[in-house]
Amino acid sequence: xxxxxxxxxxxxxxxxxxxxxxxxxxxxxxxxxxxxxxxxxxxxxxxxxxxxxxxxxxxxxxxxxxxxxxxxxxxxxxxxxxxxxxxxxxxxxxxxxxxxxxxxxxxxxxxxxxxxxxxxxxxxxxxxxxxxxxxxxxxxxxxxxxxxxxxxxxxxxxxxxxxxxxxxxxxxxxxxxxxxxxxxxxxxxxxxxxxxxxxxxxxxxxxxxxxxxxxxxxxxxxxxxxxxxxxxxxxxxxxxxxxxxxxxxxxxxxxxxxxxxxxxxxxxxxxxxxxxxxxxxxxxxxxxxxxxxxxxxxxxxxxxxxxxxxxxxxxxxxxxxxxxxxxxxxxxxxxxxxxxxxxxxxxxxxxxxxxxxxxxxxxxxxxxxxxxxxxxxxxxxxxxxxxxxxxxxxxxxxxxxxxxxxxxxxxxxxxxxxxxxxxxxxxxxxxxxxxxxxxxxxxxxxxxxxxxxxxxxxxxxxxxxxxxxxxxxxxxxxxxxxxxxxxxxxxxxxxxxxxxxxxxxxxxxxxxxxxxxxxxxxxxxxxxxxxxxxxxxxxxxxxxxxxxxxxxxxxxxxxxxxxx
Ligand code: GLC
Numbered sequence: 001x002x003x004x005x006x007x008x009x010x011x012x013x014x015x016x017x018x019x020x021x022x023x024x025x026x027x028x029x030x031x032x033x034x035x036x037x038x039x040x041x042x043x044x045x046x047x048x049x050x051x052x053x054x055x056x057x058x059x060x061x062x063x064x065x066x067x068x069x070x071x072x073x074x075x076x077x078x079x080x081x082x083x084x085x086x087x088x089x090x091x092x093x094x095x096x097x098x099x100x101x102x103x104x105x106x107x108x109x110x111x112x113x114x115x116x117x118x119x120x121x122x123x124x125x126x127x128x129x130x131x132x133x134x135x136x137x138x139x140x141x142x143x144x145x146x147x148x149x150x151x152x153x154x155x156x157x158x159x160x161x162x163x164x165x166x167x168x169x170x171x172x173x174x175x176x177x178x179x180x181x182x183x184x185x186x187x188x189x190x191x192x193x194x195x196x197x198x199x200x201x202x203x204x205x206x207x208x209x210x211x212x213x214x215x216x217x218x219x220x221x222x223x224x225x226x227x228x229x230x231x232x233x234x235x236x237x238x239x240x241x242x243x244x245x246x247x248x249x250x251x252x253x254x255x256x257x258x259x260x261x262x263x264x265x266x267x268x269x270x271x272x273x274x275x276x277x278x279x280x281x282x283x284x285x286x287x288x289x290x291x292x293x294x295x296x297x298x299x300x301x302x303x304x305x306x307x308x309x310x311x312x313x314x315x316x317x318x319x320x321x322x323x324x325x326x327x328x329x330x331x332x333x334x335x336x337x338x339x340x341x342x343x344x345x346x347x348x349x350x351x352x353x354x355x356x357x358x359x360x361x362x363x364x365x366x367x368x369x370x371x372x373x374x375x376x377x378x379x380x381x382x383x384x385x386x387x388x389x390x391x392x393x394x395x396x397x398x399x400x401x402x403x404x405x406x407x408x409x410x411x412x413x414x415x416x417x418x419x420x421x422x423x424x425x426x427x428x429x430x431x432x433x434x435x436x437x438x439x440x441x442x443x444x445x446x447x448x449x450x451x452x453x454x455x456x457x458x459x460x461x462x463x464x465x466x467x468x469x470x471x472x473x474x475x476x477x478x479x480x481x482x483x484x485x486x487x488x489x490x491x492x493x494x495x496x497x498x499x500x501x502x503x504x505x506x507x508x509x510x511x512x513x514x515x516x517x518x519x520x521x522x523x524x525x526x527x528x529x530x531x532x533x534x535x536x537x538x539x540x541x542x543x544x545x546x547x548x549x550x551x552x553x554x555x556x557x558x559x560x561x562x563x564x
Pocket of ligand 1: 086089090126190227288350351
């Protein structure tokens with residue numbers, strides 16, 4: 001309510017200037033709007049105890065770097081005690097820290113030090129499943145009559161030792177595992193070591209909301225909700241239809257997921273959880289929401305904006321095609337179809353090949369990486385970065401099956417090489433192990449090429465990708481047009497150059513032009529007096545005045561300028 005009143009006051013204050021803007025101003029009232037959230041995979045960020053695996057103290061040690069980069073929050077992937085089958089996404093204790101990452105005291109210190117630098121900490125909350133070593137599951141599997149018997153999804157099989165139905169695990173094979181102790185099958189959307197919780201059981205909900213409060217009291221600003229669309233399954237256990245002919249990377253059928261993904265009941269849980277986090281001021285819920293279209297994405301905010309504040313828009317960064325019409329359509333949808341909610345744009349994360357490899361052409365990779373930075377950081381959106389994206393880290397996929405650490409890579413080799421490639425150690429400098437660790441061997445090998453691409457080197461180079469990220473982040477933090485101004489896509493017929501304007505409350509206008517092609521392009525804009533002063537560009541110097549009637553854009557060029 002307070003937010004709405006504040007927004008109204010701001011709009012009234014800006015008076016006539018606002019009315020001149022062709023698109024409505026959207027004053028920023030929450031810290032997470034137009035923010036930068038930086039994802040850290042703790043195993044791979046920085047190792048302070050020399051065991052070859054990153055740790056919480058390693059994150060604390062690099063908070064100045066993150067402050068200088070300009071991030072508003074860090075999301076740390078799971079750091080809880082875990083058998084590490086899925087590298088932390090199989091949790092055996094939700095209220096502690098895995099000893100290889102540190103202690104609760106280390107965590108509290110991390111939160112306190114981050115706060116001093118105005119950085120919030122977001123934890124990863126895995127609600128869909130636990131580890132099979134979690135005491136809840138140990139108890140649940142022990143008999144059919146224990147107090148937690150109904151905490152997981154247990155069913156009898158079909159005759160002749162057949163699973164209850166055709167559902168497939170996302171990580172390969174049947175999603176059902178027979179448990180001889182209990183004499184029944186349990187459901188697992190992911191590895192068999194990750195049994196799914198039964199979210200129809202109120203005690204499960206209560207226990208998990210307690211977990212959320214526990215971490216909020218330890219100072220986290222909110223959660224990234226893992227696999228959130230997967231919480232419920234069809235109670236009638238109907239077989240899933242085949243979506244397309246052929247087999248997936250694990251040799252199984254390709255099913256359409258209609259009885260195991262995105263069931264309507266998910267929204268009840270999101271509303272309940274939002275009430276829990278709303279008990280704490282300034283909290284935020286981010287969702288891992290691989291949803292098929294903007295209509296489904298809108299639902300994730302809640303019909304009364306009472307669910308997730310920031311469901312990830314996975315339609316944006318995963319197309320793997322540098323197509324102006326595609327990205328323009330996504331930005332337009334975000335502006336017009338999300339009821340004014342803030343989109344969360346993402347290119348990279350710990351589950352997908354890095355954008356350097358997905359969008360690069362092998363020739364213009366650095367220029368393309370700068371184009372992606374421009375595309376990510378200049379629209380109206382909160383942005384999620386993945387460690388190393390800002391320095392141009394690339395995938396280092398295992399070359400041999402025996403080197404693979406991620407179990408899906410072992411199972412699906414060679415069609416599926418697993419996710420090790422995008423999880424390699426952060427490249428801090430040109431020393432041993434890229435400055436990540438002093439260990440003889442690191443848990444994953446450092447990617448080759450780190451001597452030419454690392455933080456120390458790029459910090460000194462004004463033309464580096466890192467310097468470009470820093471400049472763009474500073475601009476979106478400080479420029480009044482990019483912070484709550486009116487946003488307008490222009491030149492919508494151009495399939496090569498993506499262009500838009502930002503108009504501040506005082507009428508000052510910023511133009512963004514992004515050349516998506518490997519050739520130079522001429523663009524012509526009829527705005528202002530036809531000139532712009534360069535703010536940030538890959539081809540023009542800051543301060544340089546350019547002619548907007550005849551703007552020559554370099555291949556994959558980025559131009560951000562103050563319209564005169
Ligand atoms: C999410 C995580 C992924 C994990 C899976 C199971 O998709 O991002 O890394 O393997 O959930 O928890």
